[in-house]
Amino acid sequence: MPLLPERDRMLHTRRILLCTLLGGLTGCSAGPLLSKGAAMFLPTKRLERLILVAADDANGRTPVAVDLVFVQDDETAAALAATSAVEWFNARPQLQQQYLGKLIVHSWEIVPNTRIDAPIPIDGAAPAHTLLFALYGNAVKGRASLDGMIRARLDFQDSDFIVGAE
CATH class of the missing domain: 2.60.40.4150 (Type VI secretion system, lipoprotein SciN)
Structure with missing residues (x-):
């Protein structure tokens, strides 16, 4: 696997850190938070x-x-x-x-x-x-x-x- 340039490695490291931090706060919903920035402001409860x-x-x-x-x-x-x-x-x-x-x-x-x-x-x-x-x-x-x-x-x-x- 090729090595990432320094800037890309830093961004990748920050994303992993952010995902880890958000994962602790929001459970499994961190994926949508990162892929759809606005989704983090939507309610998480819905009638099932x-x-x-x-x-x-x-x-x-x-x-x-x-x-x-x-x-x-x-x-x-x-x-x-x-x-x-x-x-x-x-x-x-x-x-x-x-x-x-x-x-x-x-x-x-x-x-x-x-x-x-x-x-x-x-x-x-x-x-x-x-x-x-x-x-x-x-x-x-x-x-x-x-x-x-x-x-x-x-x-x-x-x-x-x-x-x-x-």
Whole structure:
């Protein structure tokens, strides 16, 4: 194997040292940090599993539409955080078009007295924010933040839902 010039050896040594230091701080994520400089500022936690449990009397004994929304930036998340579930579901196609490339949406409909164990596909970088919208027949806001959760459980009650860690 040919010897590297002095300058290249120094750079190589610095990279190894940096990787070792970052490896101790960030575990196995040092590789992406070095190959994609901006990736070091992205959140490292992402939702991997969602469990939806509907009580017998959930939503007045009618199905609940549920959307899990991964949001890629703070500005979009702030705008959506002010949106009720009714507004989200009524304007979903327009919002997805308006925030094209900034949202990933997973949808379910859960009927009373059922349980859905939903592994969440992981593609690309972790989202900046994770929002959940649940459409109830009454006028509840039907919105929750799942930021920082890896496994979440949603218990759908008669007139609202409860978010907890699984």
